[in-house]
Amino acid sequence: xxxxxxxxxxxxxxxxxxxxxxxxxxxxxxxxxxxxxxxxxxxxxxxxxxxxxxxxxxxxxxxxxxxxxxxxxxxxxxxxxxxxxxxxxxxxxxxxxxxxxxxxxxxxxxxxxxxxxxxxxxxxxxxxxxxxxxxxxxxxxxxxxxxxxxxxxxxxxxxxxxxxxxxxxxxxxxxxxxxxxxxxxxxxxxxxxxxxxxxxxxxxxxxxxxxxxxxxxxxxxxxxxxxxxxxxxxxxxxxxxxxxxxxxxxxxxxxxxxxxxxxxxxxxxxxxxxxxxxxxxxxxxxxxxxxxxxxxxxxxxxxxxxxx
Amino acid sequence: xxxxxxxxxxxxxxxxxxxxxxxxxxxxxxxxxxxxxxxxxxxxxxxxxxxxxxxxxxxxxxxxxxxxxxxxxxxxxxxxxxxxxxxxxxxxxxxxxxxxxxxxxxxxxxxxxxxxxxxxxxxxxxxxxxxxxxxxxxxxxxxxxxxxxxxxxxxxxxxxxxxxxxxxxxxxxxxxxxxxxxxxxxxxxxxxxxxxxxxxxxxxxxxxxxxxxxxxxxxxxxxxxxxxxxxxxxxxxxxxxxxxxxxxxxxxxxxxxxxxxxxxxxxxxxxxxxxxxxxxxxxxxxxxxxxxxxxxxxxxxxxxxxxxxxxxx
Numbered sequence: 158x159x160x161x162x163x164x165x166x167x168x169x170x171x172x173x174x175x176x177x178x179x180x181x182x183x184x185x186x187x188x189x190x191x192x193x194x195x196x197x198x199x200x201x202x203x204x205x206x207x208x209x210x211x212x213x214x215x216x217x218x219x220x221x222x223x224x225x226x227x228x229x230x231x232x233x234x235x236x237x238x239x240x241x242x243x244x245x246x247x248x249x250x251x252x253x254x255x256x257x258x259x260x261x262x263x264x265x266x267x268x269x270x271x272x273x274x275x276x277x278x279x280x281x282x283x284x285x286x287x288x289x290x291x292x293x294x295x296x297x298x299x300x301x302x303x304x305x306x307x308x309x310x311x312x313x314x315x316x317x318x319x320x321x322x323x324x325x326x327x328x329x330x331x332x333x334x335x336x337x338x339x340x341x342x343x344x345x346x347x348x349x350x351x352x353x354x355x356x357x358x359x360x361x362x363x364x365x366x367x368x369x370x371x372x373x374x375x376x377x378x379x380x381x382x383x384x385x386x387x388x389x390x391x392x393x394x395x396x397x398x399x400x401x402x403x404x405x406x407x408x409x410x411x412x413x414x415x416x417x418x419x420x421x422x423x424x425x426x427x428x429x430x431x432x433x434x435x436x437x438x439x440x441x442x443x444x445x446x447x448x449x450x451x452x453x454x455x456x457x458x459x460x461x462x463x464x465x
Numbered sequence: 466x467x468x469x470x471x472x473x474x475x476x477x478x479x480x481x482x483x484x485x486x487x488x489x490x491x492x493x494x495x496x497x498x499x500x501x502x503x504x505x506x507x508x509x510x511x512x513x514x515x516x517x518x519x520x521x522x523x524x525x526x527x528x529x530x531x532x533x534x535x536x537x538x539x540x541x542x543x544x545x546x547x548x549x550x551x552x553x554x555x556x557x558x559x560x561x562x563x564x565x566x567x568x569x570x571x572x573x574x575x576x577x578x579x580x581x582x583x584x585x586x587x588x589x590x591x592x593x594x595x596x597x598x599x600x601x602x603x604x605x606x607x608x609x610x611x612x613x614x615x616x617x618x619x620x621x622x623x624x625x626x627x628x629x630x631x632x633x634x635x636x637x638x639x640x641x642x643x644x645x646x647x648x649x650x651x652x653x654x655x656x657x658x659x660x661x662x663x664x665x666x667x668x669x670x671x672x673x674x675x676x677x678x679x680x681x682x683x684x685x686x687x688x689x690x691x692x693x694x695x696x697x698x699x700x701x702x703x704x705x706x707x708x709x710x711x712x713x714x715x716x717x718x719x720x721x722x723x724x725x726x727x728x729x730x731x732x733x734x735x736x737x738x739x740x741x742x743x744x745x746x747x748x749x750x751x752x753x754x755x756x757x758x759x760x761x762x763x764x765x766x767x768x769x770x771x772x773x774x775x776x777x778x
Contacts, residue, residue, distance in 0.1 A: 170613050174620035181625050185632060292762060295702060296755035298709045300716075301747070304736055342702050345762075349694040349769065385695050388659035392619060392652055403713070418717065421624050429622065437620035444616060444655075451659065457666035459599040461608075 159461070167441040174437040178430060179222065183215050187424040189235045209235055209427070222430060231434065232427035236420070242431035246413055249400070252322055253412030256405075257398035259328060260335035261390065268340040269386065272347025273374065279352060287344060294341030303334040303407045322410050331408045335401060339393055343386050350382040357381075384454055391447040395440045399432075502771035509767020515760035519753065523573055526566025534567035535559065535724035546745055553745040555734070559724075565749050568726035572708045573757070575642055575727070579707035580700045582646045587653025588696060590615070594654065595661025596684065612658070615651045623648050627719055641720060645707050653699050660692045697765035705758055728754050
């Protein structure tokens with residue numbers, strides 16, 4: 158019952174996001190054919206507008222869009238005349254998702270490790286080293302790190318290939334560039350909540366019982382401390398697997414990150430709507446899964462008064 | 466009934482022992498205690514001093530040198546740091562010291578406002594949502610509505626919102642701040658909600674609740690102090706994130722426009738030239754961002770340790 162209810166809520170949420178985006182999109186001045194209008198005869202531009210239903214009143218355009226959306230048809234892209242938005246997303250998503258998932262995995266594994274090591278060495282050298290690393294990690298954003306990585310690993314030392322996509326080697330540097338900042342954040346969150354948890358009485362009990370410190374950290378520490386990291390990773394996961402404009406541009410990765418930005422500047426209405434609906438769908442599903450995962454991490458948590 | 470104890474059985478206590486149960490140190494209250502504990506923490510004091518120095522230089526730094534931030538000098542381009550130009554000059558001969566501190570004003574304003582909105586909207590929405598979830602039909606509904614609003618704000622493409630704001634308002638730093646404020650707090654709200662959901666199911670909160678402790682007291686005495694560490698960490702990341710979001714907008718031509726500078730645009734502009742050896746173009750703005758981060762982290766760690774009685778020595 159809870160699942161069914163949440164599913165309906167998800168559809169409503171996506172509909173609200175799509176409608177508001179449609180409204181904002183139409184409020185912004187501009188026209189996808191602004192540059193064509195100067196060089197082409199008026200009749201041609203009129204025909205092109207009619208092809209994409211742009212000659213209809215806005216409420217009619219809205220209804221037409223929702224109708225197509227209900228059949229999962231995101232419409233044609235105005236910019237790339239021969240392809241539909243579904244094609245664009247289907248072609249680019251695998252690259253973006255691969256890169257995003259790799260970056261999240263790297264950030265999680267190394268961030269958690271760094272955070273736990275820092276917490277277990279509270280106010281000692283390793284703690285300070287991890288803090289400095291975290292500060293450097295977030296102060297040097299991906300758009301600065303990426304050219305530096307390319308310069309050293311690809312150009313100077315020739316260790317890894319760039320400016321293409323396809324093999325695992327090509328994905329190493331962009332993954333690193335994307336992972337560093339989230340890694341630093343995960344490490345800081347984990348350090349803080351591990352410090353909190355390791356001071357609890359049940360840890361002392363486990364210690365007094367003679368449990369090994371490894372077992373204490375793994376079975377009592379991490380599980381109780383990981384919740385903030387899980388909350389943080391949700392929205393980030395959505396942002397990363399749907400592509401990042403800057404990194405995909407720098408590394409020439411054929412992902413979908415560019416559509417989120419280019420479509421807005423080109424007023425490519427179907428692509429703006431398509432990317433938004435696609436992003437929101439992944440968003441609401443991910444956040445739902447995160448909510449569910451809270452119950453598995455800490456069974457004491459109750460999400461609703463019915464005990465779900 | 467037999468009277469077991471009568472007054473004759475009691476003897477007056479030895480006067481020397483009479484004071485033994487008096488609390489020697491006056492109770493200070495949680496906030497005063499925290500303050501004293503923070504100023505005793507060396508790292509926190511270093512962080513605070515550093516932060517105040519950065520703010521001081523942002524206010525008075527440009528006035529310390531005879532060059533303005535936007536004054537070009539084409540005979541003096543790309544100079545490395547010297548006694549004349551402390552941080553060197555850029556490709557248009559503008560003084561980097563002056564630009565760095567003028568940029569600090571823009572970037573710190575954006576960062577601080579973002580942090581403030583995070584604290585205000587993010588913590589309150591997340592806190593209310595987490596606290597209300599599971600409290601009857603109304604509570605569930607509050608949580609549901611707030612979290613759906615968070616999803617909607619995160620789902621609408623924010624570049625579209627920025628452009629709309631630029632149409633409605635004048636382009637400039639205020640518009641950037643408003644645009645970043647609209648969606649900047651949703652991450653904080655999700656994290657705080659998760660924290661509160663976990664904390665309120667802990668035994669000591671259940672105990673307090675069953676003993677009839679008021680909602681306000683549970684929130685201010687149990688939930689808030691235990692969430693503070695996470696709040697502080699998230700705040701320290703909100704600031705650089707906002708600074709770089711502004712840099713991204715500038716990169717797209719929607720941010721701070723030349724000749725104005727911000728740390729974000731300066732690092733962005735430096736990208737093309739660092740590989741040719743002009744390290745100072747990237748180093749100074751990036752270093753200042755790192756210093757601001759360090760100051761916040763150090764200060765935040767101090768507050769966090771100060772608030773946790775178990776971490777006190």
